Amino acid sequence: MDNRLKVGVLGGTGYVGQRFVTLLENHPFFNLTVIAASSRSAGKTYGEAVRNRWKLNIPMPDSVKDFQVKDVNDINEISKDVDFVFCALKMPKEDIKVLEDRYARAEIPVISNNSAHRKTPDVPMVVPEINSDHLKIIDVQKKRLGTKYGFVAVKPNCSIQSYVPPLSALLDFEPEKVLVSTFQAISGAGKTFKDWPEIEDNVVPFISGEEEKSEQEPLKIWGRFAGDHIVNATEPTISTQCIRVPVSDGHLATVSVSFKHKPTREQILERWASYSGKPQELNLPSAPKHFLKYMTEEDRPQTHLDRDYERGMGITIGRLREDPIFDYKFVCLSHNTLRGAAGGAVLTAELLKEEGYLVPVPEEAKEAHLQAGK
Numbered sequence: 001m002d003n004r005l006k007v008g009v010l011g012g013t014g015y016v017g018q019r020f021v022t023l024l025e026n027h028p029f030f031n032l033t034v035i036a037a038s039s040r041s042a043g044k045t046y047g048e049a050v051r052n053r054w055k056l057n058i059p060m061p062d063s064v065k066d067f068q069v070k071d072v073n074d075i076n077e078i079s080k081d082v083d084f085v086f087c088a089l090k091m092p093k094e095d096i097k098v099l100e101d102r103y104a105r106a107e108i109p110v111i112s113n114n115s116a117h118r119k120t121p122d123v124p125m126v127v128p129e130i131n132s133d134h135l136k137i138i139d140v141q142k143k144r145l146g147t148k149y150g151f152v153a154v155k156p157n158c159s160i161q162s163y164v165p166p167l168s169a170l171l172d173f174e175p176e177k178v179l180v181s182t183f184q185a186i187s188g189a190g191k192t193f194k195d196w197p198e199i200e201d202n203v204v205p206f207i208s209g210e211e212e213k214s215e216q217e218p219l220k221i222w223g224r225f226a227g228d229h230i231v232n233a234t235e236p237t238i239s240t241q242c243i244r245v246p247v248s249d250g251h252l253a254t255v256s257v258s259f260k261h262k263p264t265r266e267q268i269l270e271r272w273a274s275y276s277g278k279p280q281e282l283n284l285p286s287a288p289k290h291f292l293k294y295m296t297e298e299d300r301p302q303t304h305l306d307r308d309y310e311r312g313m314g315i316t317i318g319r320l321r322e323d324p325i326f327d328y329k330f331v332c333l334s335h336n337t338l339r340g341a342a343g344g345a346v347l348t349a350e351l352l353k354e355e356g357y358l359v360p361v362p363e364e365a366k367e368a369h370l371q372a373g374k
């Protein structure tokens with residue numbers, strides 16, 4: 001008997017959705033049972049629905065080619081076959097919020113890549129190594145929703161995953177000011193070079209909404225769990241510029257930082273080398289063994305060479321130097337569709353399962369919801 005939790009992917013036909021589908025092939029905790037998308041794809045087999053738009057450089061798993069794609073709005077139908085869902089939909093924020101809440105109220109937990117619920121005070125926004133303690137807010141959220149099993153948890157924006165982990169390792173030196181420029185891959189916009197030929201030989205100095213998210217979201221992650229809500233951190237002040245560059249995958253960032261208590265170079269390198277969290281402690285299947293890796297070569301990390309470090313789940317850092325305006329500067333890199341999207345969400349789900357928030361949802365709980373017509 002298969003004791004794994006049954007999982008669905010909403011938006012499984014898109015770029016991030018395709019990552020989910022490949023990461024869930026033979027997953028030890030989760031069994032992919034449903035792929036859902038828009039009414040344009042619903043009713044087709046997965047193979048047909050994505051035939052001309054498979055975007056990954058690894059093949060589509062044979063096991064999903066004959067799945068019949070469902071419509072994400074068929075919640076009653078989908079809920080029969082899943083214990084939770086990942087959300088990788090690209091739709092207007094308000095519509096996503098409503099849809100994610102409907103799943104949660106139907107007792108189906110949602111782990112989302114979308115930004116719709118990131119500011120909702122009782123929705124945890126998690127990088128599992130950094131703020132796993134925020135998951136406790138789910139109990140408060142369930143009270144608001146009136147659910148026993150259903151809730152929404154989100155992962156933060158892909159742009160922040162390169163620089164928030166190295167800064168998290170240094171929080172007790174109290175970073176005061178952080179200046180960041182991100183150099184972001186085109187897959188972050190759901191595109192390949194085939195879809196977006198104008199990006200070749202080009203740099204675009206604007207990504208809609210990205211700078212606000214890059215400056216604000218770290219403050220929720222570094223926030224304090226205060227019983228019934230998360231109190232956002234008030235420091236450091238972060239200033240970002242987010243730039244689209246012609247690379248397929250991998251978001252690189254340059255960071256300058258000043259601290260209240262300036263660490264030595266050795267202290268910084270030691271913190272990075274030893275930084276780990278709950279995923280490493282629990283030896284979760286998607287956890288990188290070493291979350292942060294400092295590279296000593298003067299021209300690393302490089303996007304093409306280093307984005308796949310630890311199966312795309314680790315962060316590479318390099319070029320730590322004194323800064324003439326701030327205290328230090330460095331460069332860091334993360335894989336945007338793995339650590340920054342589907343991989344980060346799968347790791348979050350693994351942690352939620354180990355912490356008891358994801359469990360098999362009994363049929364009676366789903367039935368009760370259907371009968372209440374919620």
Ligand SMILES: NC(=O)c1ccc[n+]([C@@H]2O[C@H](COP(=O)([O-])OP(=O)(O)OC[C@H]3O[C@@H](n4cnc5c(N)ncnc54)[C@H](OP(=O)(O)O)[C@@H]3O)[C@@H](O)[C@H]2O)c1
Pocket residue numbers: 010011012013014015016017036037038039040041042072088089090091113114115157158187188189190191336337340341
């Ligand atoms: N790409 C990244 O690196 C990255 C990183 C972090 C977060 N994210 C977030 O992840 C989400 C997905 O991004 P993506 O790049 O994978 O987008 P994408 O390739 O455009 O895929 C969008 C998905 O949403 C579905 N969809 C679109 N409109 C819909 C509607 N009206 N009703 C139901 N389904 C609908 C599509 O279904 P059809 O195929 O049927 O149209 C498709 O499955 C976005 O919220 C994005 O901001 C992306």
